[in-house]
Structures are given as C-alpha cells and as structure tokens.
Amino acid sequence: MHRHFEEDLSDLKQKLLTMGSLVERALHQAVKALVERDAQLGLQIFEGEEAINLLQIEIDDRAMRLLALQQPMATDLRLIASAVKINNDLERIGDLCVNIAQRVLSLINQPPISPMIDMPRMAALAEKMLHDGLDAFVNRNADLARTVLESDDKVDRLRDDIFQELVRFMTTHPDAVQRGIDLLLISRNIERVADHATNIAEDVIYVVAGRDVRHHIEETIRPN
C-alpha cells in the first residue's frame, strides 16, 4: 500500500510538470506571436487549450483519489493540496494565453503601434517567473521561489509604465484607440500571468517551509 502511494504521488507530480510545460509553451507562443505578429502561432494556442483543460481535470481527479484512498498525512497532504492549487493556477495561465492570442490576432489586422518598448520585457519577466516557480516546485527550492515574489513588483511597475504610455498615446492618436486597448489588455493579461506565477511560488514556499506567505503574513507559521 505504501509503495503504491509513493508511486501515485510521483505520478501526480509528473502530470503536474507536464501541465506546467504545456502552459509554458503556450505562454512562449503567445509572447512570440505578439512580438513577431505571427497569426499562425496565435492559432496554435487555441489548438493547445483543450489538452491543458483535460489535463487539469485529470490532475484534480488523481489528487482527490489520493486524498480519498490513501489518507496522507502532514507533508504529503500539503504537497497534494498545493498540487491542486498549482494545477488551478496553470490552467488560468493557459486561459490568459488564449486571451492574449485573441488580442494579438486583432492587432495583426491593424497597423503596428510603436509604444511597445516595455511589453516584451514585461512578458519575458512573466515567462521567467513561471519557469522559476515550476523549477522551484520540482527542486523544492524556497529561495528560488522567493525571487519570483520579488519579480512580481517589477512586473507591476512595468504594467503602470505601459498603462501611462498607452493612455498618452491614445489621447494624441485617437485613430489608434482600438490598438492601444488591445495592447493594454495584453499587458493586463501578462500581469495576471505573473500573479499566478507568484501564487505558485507561494505554494512552493508553503510546501517546503510550511509557511503561508500569502497576504504578506510570512511571520505566521502554520500548524503542521
């Protein structure tokens, strides 16, 4: 029975990593489609969505079965609960990639817009946060997870810069309002990707250190 549990748990982790790599790929495609104005790449994201959705449900099912049949304790329980949350965050990132792709397809039908300087930087940062969050999960690396939390502030600053720049641009170029809004919504979606990557990093810290760092209450130590 115990060996069985270890196998099932390792299987759950493996599925979650597959989910992570599908979502990482979707994010990479979305950012590339934006920067290179590549409609084909945008369409690939729609095609990949179903696999992500189905895998989310499969992971949830496996986690629930582990909880129901194996009655895990302490550390394992924390791991399974976090797997469910990370799974949820990954699926949301997948949704956000679809939203980004929709906006990219709209943008490609319009003339290019110049004030995009910070957008690829913001996107690259969000990509790195997701990658590091997943890496921290695999390697149980709470320090790496903490760097993800720090990056989230940078993303928020870039979002504010882009916001101000786009408002100025649209005000002086009313014919570019539609394009400006497309870009604005893309930057919001990227920001939300970063938020979900932050959630994942918080879960890693919770699993590894048993601390809840949500809402900046790291001082509080949870009962095991």
Added chain:
Amino acid sequence: MHRHFEEDLSDLKQKLLTMGSLVERALHQAVKALVERDAQLGLQIFEGEEAINLLQIEIDDRAMRLLALQQPMATDLRLIASAVKINNDLERIGDLCVNIAQRVLSLINQPPISPMIDMPRMAALAEKMLHDGLDAFVNRNADLARTVLESDDKVDRLRDDIFQELVRFMTTHPDAVQRGIDLLLISRNIERVADHATNIAEDVIYVVAGRDVRHHIEETIRPN
C-alpha cells in the same frame, strides 16, 4: 470523534458563508460606489480587504486540518475540497472589488462619462450570480447553480457591447481616453467576478451531483 467531525465541518461551512457575505458586501459597495460616484464607499472596500484575506487563510487552515486529522471520505471530501476552491474564488472576488474601487476613485476625479448604460446592468447580473452561487451552495441546489452558468453568457455579451461602445466613444473623444479605460477595466473586473461566481456554481454542481461541469464536459461522471 465522529460528532467532532460533523461539528468541524459545519464550522467550516459557517466560516465560508461569513466569507461569502463579506465579499458580497464588498461587491455591492464597489458597484454602488461606481454608480453613485461615492469615494467614501470606495475607501471602505480597502478597509474591508484585510478581514477577507485573513478569513481566507483561516478557512484554508481549517480545511487542511479536517483533511489531515479526520480523513474524510467521498461526499465529505468533495465538500471540503470544494470549500477550498470556493474560498479561493471568494478571495479573488474581494481583490477584484479592490481593483474596481481603485478605478472608481480615479473616475471620480474626472468629469462623468455618459456611455455607462450597460455597466450597472452587468454589475447587477454579476452580483446576482454571486448571491445565487452562494445560495446554491448553502441549499445544495444544483438547479439554481445551473442558472448561474447561463447568466455568464449574458455577462460576456454585455462586456462585448460595453467594449465596442467605449472604443467608439474614446475614438471620437480623445480627451476621455483615461475615463474610457477606467470604465473598460471596471467592466473586465466585473466580468471576472462573474467568472468566479461561475466557478462557485460549478463547484456546487460537483458537490451535489458529483459531476464535473468545467470546460463543458458535463457528460463525464467522476469516480466517487
């Protein structure tokens, strides 16, 4: 031991309902602040945020302890897992109310903008969805939960109408770009409130009927 479990479970549900009513109040305040341009009400939402965040963590803790100490089976397990998810959705709605309040405070410093016809309707719909989702949870009413799923399509249509209307307005009134964007982001936040209410309704259906209705795969019946 068994009586203890029933008590703890009922306590968990009670806490979740408290969380639900805090979040419902925040949403109601946010919508009212928007419609009545009431800065005072907007500020109250910031003040209420911490209580919501703390309650989220407390509910998560209780759910984890129930899982760890009581080893619940089938129906109870499904209920506890859904409580964790609903808790998460409620906290996100709380965040969205804070975002809405920030935009409302920005709007109040600018002249009023006329194309807001559908916004109060959309907000009222999202409020009803949240209320019905929570009501369905309390009364284990899967039919009521299903009406919430239907309303989500209406919200999406209103969002699209508002979007088109605001783009047209900003294009012809470039001096109103900032206001237009504030309203646009509010409408996106309301849409996301509706999405979270939909998640809650899906969880209710899962708890009551044991069916997973995410991603429109209602035909699939989960193993208990």
